[in-house]
Amino acid sequence: MSADCIFCKIVSGAIPAKKIYEDDDVIAFNDIKPMAKIHFMIVPKLHVESLKDCDVTHQALLGKMLLLVPKLAQEQGLAGFKTLINTGREGGQEVFHLHIHVFGGGLPSANT
Numbered sequence: 001m002s003a004d005c006i007f008c009k010i011v012s013g014a015i016p017a018k019k020i021y022e023d024d025d026v027i028a029f030n031d032i033k034p035m036a037k038i039h040f041m042i043v044p045k046l047h048v049e050s051l052k053d054c055d056v057t058h059q060a061l062l063g064k065m066l067l068l069v070p071k072l073a074q075e076q077g078l079a080g081f082k083t084l085i086n087t088g089r090e091g092g093q094e095v096f097h098l099h100i101h102v103f104g105g106g107l108p109s110a111n112t
């Protein structure tokens, strides 16, 4: 838990999110600014800043997160999807708590 981290606050329930999945290790919720009709994020409950801050101790967690991608995408009705992990400021990361973006279903209705 990092006190000023927005995703830690979502994990703790301090700020709301549209959760689509939760277990002991991971939560998934819809992105507040969707870039596709379906756009959710898979987030570890453990505060890890980014993929480059992971090591072998995070291997099982990373595997679990990756295997959740097709499972949750299917539950959201997606036959196919894109995934994205922005890493570091130069990699476009804005929230410094590791997350996998999952996109599918085309552009959001607001943009079509």
Ligand code: AMP
Pocket (backbone or CB within 6 Å): 006, 015, 017, 029, 030, 031, 032, 033, 034, 085, 086, 092, 093, 094, 095, 096
């Ligand atoms: P990234 O650029 O990969 O760090 O992506 C951060 C993502 O978090 C952006 O797509 C934001 O729209 C999203 N985001 C930020 N705050 C929230 C929030 N409170 N609930 C849901 N998504 C959020």
Ligand code: ZN
Pocket (backbone or CB within 6 Å): 001, 002, 005, 006, 007, 008, 009, 046, 047, 048, 096, 097
């Ligand atoms: Zn955090």
